[in-house]
Amino acid sequence: MEAVFQRGARPRAFDYKQMAVYAVLLAGILFFAAPLYIMIATSFKPMDEIRMGGIFSLPHAWTLDAWRQAWFKACTGLECNGVRVGFWNSVKITLPSTALSLLLGAINGYVLHYWNARGGRALFSMMMVGTLLPAQMFIYPLVVILSKFSIYNSLASIVIVHVIFSVPITALLFRNYFAGLPIEVFKAARVDGAGFWQILFYIILPMSKPIIIVAMILKVTGVWNDYLFGLIFAGRDNLPMTAQLNAVVSTSFGERAYNVDMAATLLTAAVPLLVYFISGKWFVRGIAAGAVKG
Amino acid sequence: MPARSRWFGIADLALTPTWVIVLIFYVGTLAWTVQLSLTNSRLLPTGTFVGLEQYVTLFSSQRWLVSLVNLAIFGPLFVGGCLLIGFLLAIMLDQKVRFESGFRTLILYPYSMSFIVTGLVWQWMFNPGLGIQETVRSLGWETFVFDWIVRRDMAIFTIVIAGIWHSSGLVMVLMLAGLRGVDADIWKASRIDGIPAWRTYISIILPQLVPMISTATILLMLGVIKSYDLVIALTGGGPGISTEVPAKFAMDYFFDRQNIGLGSAASVVMLVGVLAILAPWYFARSLRRTRN
Amino acid sequence: MDNVNAVSVAVNDLTIQYNSLKVIDGLNLSIQRGEFLVLLGPSGCGKSTLLNSIAGLMDILDGEIWISGRNVTWAQPKDRGIAMVFQSYALYPHMSVSENLSFGLRVSGLPKGEIKERVAEAARLLQIESLMNRKPSELSGGQRQRVAIGRALVRKVDVFLFDEPLSNLDAKLRNELRVELKKLHLALGNTMIYVTHDQVEAMTLADRIAVMKGGIIQQLGSPEEIYQYPSNQFVAGFIGSPIMNFIEGEIGHVEGVPRFYSDGLVIDLTNYRFSQESVSGRVILGVRCENIRLAKSSAEAVQHGTIDFIETLGADTVIWVQTGANRFAIRMPGTSKFERNSSVKFVIDAAHVSLFDTETTMRL
Numbered sequence: 030m031e032a033v034f035q036r037g038a039r040p041r042a043f044d045y046k047q048m049a050v051y052a053v054l055l056a057g058i059l060f061f062a063a064p065l066y067i068m069i070a071t072s073f074k075p076m077d078e079i080r081m082g083g084i085f086s087l088p089h090a091w092t093l094d095a096w097r098q099a100w101f102k103a104c105t106g107l108e109c110n111g112v113r114v115g116f117w118n119s120v121k122i123t124l125p126s127t128a129l130s131l132l133l134g135a136i137n138g139y140v141l142h143y144w145n146a147r148g149g150r151a152l153f154s155m156m157m158v159g160t161l162l163p164a165q166m167f168i169y170p171l172v173v174i175l176s177k178f179s180i181y182n183s184l185a186s187i188v189i190v191h192v193i194f195s196v197p198i199t200a201l202l203f204r205n206y207f208a209g210l211p212i213e214v215f216k217a218a219r220v221d222g223a224g225f226w227q228i229l230f231y232i233i234l235p236m237s238k239p240i241i242i243v244a245m246i247l248k249v250t251g252v253w254n255d256y257l258f259g260l261i262f263a264g265r266d267n268l269p270m271t272a273q274l275n276a277v278v279s280t281s282f283g284e285r286a287y288n289v290d291m292a293a294t295l296l297t298a299a300v301p302l303l304v305y306f307i308s309g310k311w312f313v314r315g316i317a318a319g320a321v322k323g
Numbered sequence: 324m325p326a327r328s329r330w331f332g333i334a335d336l337a338l339t340p341t342w343v344i345v346l347i348f349y350v351g352t353l354a355w356t357v358q359l360s361l362t363n364s365r366l367l368p369t370g371t372f373v374g375l376e377q378y379v380t381l382f383s384s385q386r387w388l389v390s391l392v393n394l395a396i397f398g399p400l401f402v403g404g405c406l407l408i409g410f411l412l413a414i415m416l417d418q419k420v421r422f423e424s425g426f427r428t429l430i431l432y433p434y435s436m437s438f439i440v441t442g443l444v445w446q447w448m449f450n451p452g453l454g455i456q457e458t459v460r461s462l463g464w465e466t467f468v469f470d471w472i473v474r475r476d477m478a479i480f481t482i483v484i485a486g487i488w489h490s491s492g493l494v495m496v497l498m499l500a501g502l503r504g505v506d507a508d509i510w511k512a513s514r515i516d517g518i519p520a521w522r523t524y525i526s527i528i529l530p531q532l533v534p535m536i537s538t539a540t541i542l543l544m545l546g547v548i549k550s551y552d553l554v555i556a557l558t559g560g561g562p563g564i565s566t567e568v569p570a571k572f573a574m575d576y577f578f579d580r581q582n583i584g585l586g587s588a589a590s591v592v593m594l595v596g597v598l599a600i601l602a603p604w605y606f607a608r609s610l611r612r613t614r615n
Numbered sequence: 616m617d618n619v620n621a622v623s624v625a626v627n628d629l630t631i632q633y634n635s636l637k638v639i640d641g642l643n644l645s646i647q648r649g650e651f652l653v654l655l656g657p658s659g660c661g662k663s664t665l666l667n668s669i670a671g672l673m674d675i676l677d678g679e680i681w682i683s684g685r686n687v688t689w690a691q692p693k694d695r696g697i698a699m700v701f702q703s704y705a706l707y708p709h710m711s712v713s714e715n716l717s718f719g720l721r722v723s724g725l726p727k728g729e730i731k732e733r734v735a736e737a738a739r740l741l742q743i744e745s746l747m748n749r750k751p752s753e754l755s756g757g758q759r760q761r762v763a764i765g766r767a768l769v770r771k772v773d774v775f776l777f778d779e780p781l782s783n784l785d786a787k788l789r790n791e792l793r794v795e796l797k798k799l800h801l802a803l804g805n806t807m808i809y810v811t812h813d814q815v816e817a818m819t820l821a822d823r824i825a826v827m828k829g830g831i832i833q834q835l836g837s838p839e840e841i842y843q844y845p846s847n848q849f850v851a852g853f854i855g856s857p858i859m860n861f862i863e864g865e866i867g868h869v870e871g872v873p874r875f876y877s878d879g880l881v882i883d884l885t886n887y888r889f890s891q892e893s894v895s896g897r898v899i900l901g902v903r904c905e906n907i908r909l910a911k912s913s914a915e916a917v918q919h920g921t922i923d924f925i926e927t928l929g930a931d932t933v934i935w936v937q938t939g940a941n942r943f944a945i946r947m948p949g950t951s952k953f954e955r956n957s958s959v960k961f962v963i964d965a966a967h968v969s970l971f972d973t974e975t976t977m978r979l
Contacts, residue, residue, distance in 0.1 A: 035688040037630075037677040050418045057412050058429050061488065064444045065432070067454075071447075082461055084453060137341050144334035152338065152345060159349040162597055163549050165573040165590035169359065169583055170352035173368075193348050196341065225333040254437030256552040261578075271439045275556055278443055287453065290443070298440045305435035306428070312435065313427075313496050508705035511672050512766070516719030517693030526718075530709040 072096060072292040079287050095288035096296075103293055105268075105276040112293045115273030119253055119300070121184060122269055126191035127248040133192065134199025134244065135237070139229050141200065142207040143215055153204075156197035164194075164257060172261065182264030190262050191252050199244050202318055206240035207233065243315040246308050250301045270297045353594075360587035368583060377588035387589065390567040393479050397486070397568070398547045404487040405543055406536065409494025414524060416495070417502045427499075431492035438489065442556025445485035446472070449557075475565035478558055482550075482566060485557055490546065494539050501535040502528065534611070541604050548596055569593050622681075623648040623806035624669060624774055629678035631664055631830075638664055639830040642678075646808065648773075651800050654810045655817040656827035657853070662810045663778055665827070669808065670776055671695050683773045693723075695774075698767030702779040704759045706751040712762050713738075713747040716769050730769075737768040740799070757788045764799070777809040781816065793819060814854045818842070826850045844969065848976035851901045851969055857933060859901045860943035863973070866895045875900050875970075878939030880918050880963075887965040894979050899971040904933060904946040906967035910960035917960040922953055936961070 067084050072095050074088040101111040108114075141149050171190060175181040180189075214236070218228045234241075259269035268276075274297045278290045305312050363373045381387050412430060416423055433441065448454040449472035456469040471477035505528055513523045551570040558566040569589060577586035624646040631639040639661050646652045654662035667673040669680055671692035679688045687695045706715050713734055720730045738744045741761045751759055760780055767775055780796075781789045797820055800807055811817055817824050818838045826833045826841060826849075834846040845851035851859045864877030866884070873889075875882040875898070882900070910917040920938035932951040933944050936959060945961060953959070970979040 035686045035690075036679050037688070038674055039689045047418070047420075050415050050420060053411065054415050054420065054426050057408075057415075058426065061430050061433060061492070064448055064488070067448070068444060079453075082453075082457055084447075085458055133340065136337055140334050140337050144332075146332075146334040146338050149334075149338065152341060155345050155349060156341070158601070159345065161545055161601060162353070163570065163590065163593040165570060165577075165586070166356050166594050167348070167352045168574075168590075169577055169587065170355040171348070174347075174352075193344050196344060200341075225337070250435055254439075256437065256439050256555070257574075271437050271552075274443070275439050279559075287447065291447070294440050294443050298436045301435045301437070302432065305432055309424070309428070313431070316434070316493055316496060317500055506703055506705060508701040508703045509707065511667075511670075511692075511699065512701060512705040512707075513719075514672065515670065515692045515697065515699050516722065516766070516770075517691075518719060518722045522722060527707050 068291045068295055072288050072295055074288055076284075076286060076288060095286070095292040098286070098289045099277075099292040099296060103277045103289060104280055105273050106280060112270060112273055112277060112296055115268060115270035116296065118263070118267045118273075119270040122187055122191070122259065122263065122267065123249055123252045125188045126195065126252045127245060129188065129192045130195035130199050130248055131241065131244050133196045135203050135234060135241075136229070137196060137200035138203025138205075138207055139233060142204045143228075143233075144225075153197075153200070156200065160194060160197045168261060175262065182262065184263070184267050187259060187263040187267060187269075190258050191255070194258075195248060195251070198319060199248065202240055202244050202247075203237070205318065206237060210236060239314075240318075242308070242311050243318055246304055246312055247315045247319060249304055253300050356587045356590055359583055360591045362584050364583040364587075366581040366583070373584075377584045378592075380585060381588045381592065386564050386567055387569070387572055389564050390569045390572050393566060393568055394547065396479050397483055397550075398544065400480070400483045401486045401490075401547055402540055402543045404483065405491045405494045406539065408487060408491040409539070410498050410536075412491070412495045413498035413502055416499055427496070430495055433489045434492040436489070438550070438552035439556045441485055441489045442553045442558075445481065445488065446557050449481050472558065473562055475562050478562060478566045482554060482557055486547075486550070486553060489553075490543060494543070497535055497539050498532065501532040505531055534608075537604060537607070541600065544600050545597060548593055548600075569596075621648050622646070623650065623683060624808065625679075625681040626665070626669065627679040627681070629665070629668060629680070630676045631661075631668055631673065632676045633664075637676075637830070639668075642830070642832065644825065644832065644835070646806060648806055649804050651797075651807045651809065651820055651822045653817040653821035653824045654808065654827060655812070655814060655821075655824050655853070656833075657812055660827040661830035662812075662827050664830075666776055666778055666808060666810045670697055670699055696772045697774045697776055698770040698772050699776040699778065700760070700763045700767050700780045702782050704751070704763040704783075706759060706762055706766075708751055711748050711750055712743065712754070712765075715751070715762055716765050719766070720769060733769040733771065734765075737765040740768065740802070741765050756784050757792060760784065760792060764796075768803075773806060775805055775807045777807065779810055779812070782811070782813075789813075789816075796820060814856070818854070826853060843967070844978070845901070846978050848899065848901070848971045851971070855903055857904055857944055857946075859903050859969075860907075861971075862900045862902070862941050862943060864898065864900060866898050866970075868893075868895060878941055879920070880938055880941065882918070882963050882965060882968070884965045884968075884970075887968060887970065889970075890979060894970070897973045898979060899973055899976075901969040901971060902943075902963055902967065904944040907943075907945045907961050907963055909945075909947065910962050917962055920959055920961065922955055922957050922959055925951060925953060925955065927951070934959070 063085075070087055071079060071084065073091050073093070075090055075092050075094065078089060099111060100113050102109050103111045105114075137153075140146050141153055172181060175186045175189070180186045210233075214232060215228065218232045223232065253269075254271060255269065256271040256275070260272045263269060263272070274293055277293050308315075359368055360377055361372055361374065362369055363371050363376070416426060420426065449469070451457065451468075451470040451473065456467060459467040459469070472481045509527060510523070513527060518527075549570055550568060551574065554560060554566055554568050554571055560567045560571055570593065573586045573589040573593065575586075576582045576589065622645055624644075626642060626644040629639055629642040629644075630637060642665065644665075654665060656662050664673060668675050669682075671680075671687065671690060675688070679686060681687065682695050682697065685696075707718060710718060716734045716737060717730050720733065735744075738747060741764060743758065743761050743765060746754060746758060746762070751762070754762065760783075763780070781792055784792065793816060800820075809816075809820060821838055823835060823837055824841050825835045828849055834841055834850045836844075841850060842854055845854065845859075848861070852861070862877050862880065864875050864880065866873055867876055868874075873884040873887075873894070875884055877900070918938060920936040922934050923937045923942065924935040926933040926935070927950060931946050931948055932953075933946050934951060934953055935942060935944050945959075971977065972979055
């Protein structure tokens with residue numbers, strides 16, 4: 030057999046395969062990033078530039094006017110106080126909703142995994158199915174119930190609604206996380222004489238930082254992005270940013286101020302985007318955990 | 324592992340709020356809505372039982388039928404599109420590319436955004452005078468037409484595109500996790516067996532991802548049935564009623580048109596749809612579990 | 616000088632770099648046709664890296680790899696004439712056993728009849744004929760490994776590579792499959808390269824063993840050679856269980872007779888095969904516990920010691936003996952009649968010891 034000279038590392042022929050991979054990824058990036066780019070670019074342009082067209086071009090005259098207009102003076106119906114109203118409403122809604130659903134979720138997950146409560150599994154299955162069902166099934170009766178307690182169209186009502194629909198998913202997250210912790214810690218705590226609540230708050234929850242972060246990310250994003258519940262249950266004084274945004278954009282007297290609209294949209298998307306960019310891997314972990322249901 | 328439960332222990336007490344929520348707010352409201360659908364309630368609930376009359380009205384409504392057709396178009400296209408693009412991108416990212424987390428960040432970020440924002444963004448992209456059509460024309464192709472959003476027969480497809488833009492990232496992340504979970508030695512074995520990479524993906528890897536794929540599919544399908552925000556923001560149901568969807572139909576009749584009975588009937592039909600999706604999947608999953 | 620035709624696999628000057636660290640540097644290895652060569656060593660010694668580079672699954676920095684007379688350094692794994700069996704079996708999970716065996720052949724376009732024949736023969740050899748329609752999840756660990764071996768068999772190649780194939784099995788199965796692998800080798804006669812960290816596997820299966828540490832082959836030889844004449848302290852300590860006794864001491868010459876001196880021990884080294892002239896000074900003496908025997912008569916050059924501890928193993932007994940500052944193990948057959956703290960007399964025969972340089976740890 031003839032000995033062909035071959036030594037050391039294989040020579041890299043031009044890697045067509047790798048080129049194709051980058052090409053596809055680049056096409057993907059363009060598709061996904063283009064709208065965001067356009068919004069950012071347009072929001073910094075004055076209306077004259079926008080009228081001239083060229084939605085993909087960078088602004089010639091960078092201006093923050095649209096942003097100021099959106100934040101301070103955008104009109105929702107008859108009021109023109111800007112989307113900052115909606116921003117603070119969303120904050121007022123998101124914080125308690127997240128805190129309460131995390132707390133209740135942790136307690137439920139804790140009971141379901143560590144304790145043999147009556148009907149625990151049945152309860153859990155019902156909760157899971159509940160989150161999968163369309164919200165329209167629940168809306169009208171909820172309105173009636175909340176009205177009967179005179180809290181319909183208030184901050185309390187929207188928080189209650191969010192918590193009701195969040196507990197299953199947070200309970201699931203916590204339960205699955207607890208299932209991955211060593212059971213010996215719990216047993217040792219019981220032998221040490223710790224009680225039900227003590228074990229939860231002093232032992233288990235301190236060990237649960239990762240899942241608390243994940244649940245927080247999911248809930249903050251989910252509640253902030255909600256539109257339907259906010260529209261129905263929050264009342265005009267507490268309309269979340271998403272609802273206000275839609276009102277702002279569809280309230281058009283005369284020419285649409287696209288730069289203002291886009292600035293307003295970016296402001297609405299800012300909080301979840303910030304959470305997303307900061308949390309990185311945690312966000313991914315969150316949706317993976319949420320997807321692996323039961 | 325579980326504690327011996329006393330007759331009514333702390334654990335049971337701790338679950339009481341949850342029981343309240345589930346029994347009253349889930350089961351109770353569900354039952355109530357079903358009951359409402361069998362009455363002739365309009366602005367306020369009445370107790371008058373009218374049998375299936377609301378359902379008859381429902382299915383004689385042009386608007387409702389259009390919304391069902393739209394669901395049948397939007398659903399498969401959206402789910403199929405997300406699966407295809409998500410899987411394709413996951414495979415690309417699995418190829419040891421540089422800047423992997425950068426790519427992933429840029430592909431996934433739409434998923435973090437509200438459907439309202441998504442809808443508005445794409446409303447502008449599809450706007451013939453402002454978005455894609457305008458841009459292509461300004462590049463020289465003067466007769467380029469992309470006005471789907473204002474055409475009754477094509478508007479539904481704009482929703483498909485916007486939806487895929489939003490949710491493909493989710494599929495990609497799930498698929499990538501699945502790909503990474505595959506035994507590395509399987510790749511070595513297939514290389515030694517001389518099986519080309521594409522064949523390995525299709526014949527060996529893909530079947531292993533079936534559970535992941537079915538989970539993603541179910542999640543996406545449920546999202547389809549529930550889709551409301553996206554339609555409201557992108558097309559408002561128009562032009563006319565051409566992008567009407569069941570969720571919007573129900574909402575409109577509950578609040579704007581003040582017909583609680585009909586809205587409830589629409590919701591119940593949506594519920595049936597969801598159950599029709601969940602039941603086989605749940606069944607298949609428990610079959611798989613017992614077999615293992 | 617090896618007859619070129621008898622060399623099945625040759626590795627020349629192999630250098631592999633990982634994160635700018637050379638894990639293997641200038642390694643040379645020549646494997647004869649039909650030989651069962653075992654790469655033995657602790658985790659991280661480079662044995663799997665070496666195996667994977669022979670298979671073509673790992674990029675190398677420098678060097679050549681020749682298989683069956685062909686330079687395959689740049690060849691893809693499928694073109695190297697090899698088959699491989701993995702620790703995790705790596706069976707295609709959703710395919711049946713017969714599909715697993717035939718998939719590679721189908722992809723390469725072999726005629727159906729030929730495929731059927733090869734699959735049937737492999738199944739017969741490995742006694743898995745009754746499992747052909749099952750999926751891997753329905754098989755036991757031992758069955759899965761057999762299917763993995765079957766997948767290698769159907770490829771009809773010259774060289775088989777095994778990457779710790781028995782490590783995932785429990786002890787009993789491991790022993791069974793070990794015997795079967797040996798029989799398979801005898802029946803087929805192919806060259807087999809086998810990676811393991813288990814020295815029992817190495818000793819029982821190998822024609823030759825390459826003991827590796829830190830990417831370097833410490834010793835290459837038959838099991839007997841490696842066992843009786845380890846080339847350095849690492850090899851001596853790695854093979855054999857319980858491990859070899861190591862005693863620090865000195866070599867002194869009295870009237871031309873070399874002797875080993877350690878606290879309470881004096882051993883005549885006349886019968887020892889030195890690798891170099893006039894060794895003296897501090898050394899380490901290694902002796903296996905079965906090579907120390909109890910003195911039968913006072914005429915022999917006996918050593919004295921006190922029994923410290925007794926381990927009854929059933930077939931043997933190991934007694935731990937203290938002599939001065941030295942403590943070592945002596946193995947003898949059967950059950951012992953000894954008691955703690957009693958004194959013993961024993962003989963250490965220089966022909967069966969190993970001497971190691973204190974600094975270089977190389978055999979003297």
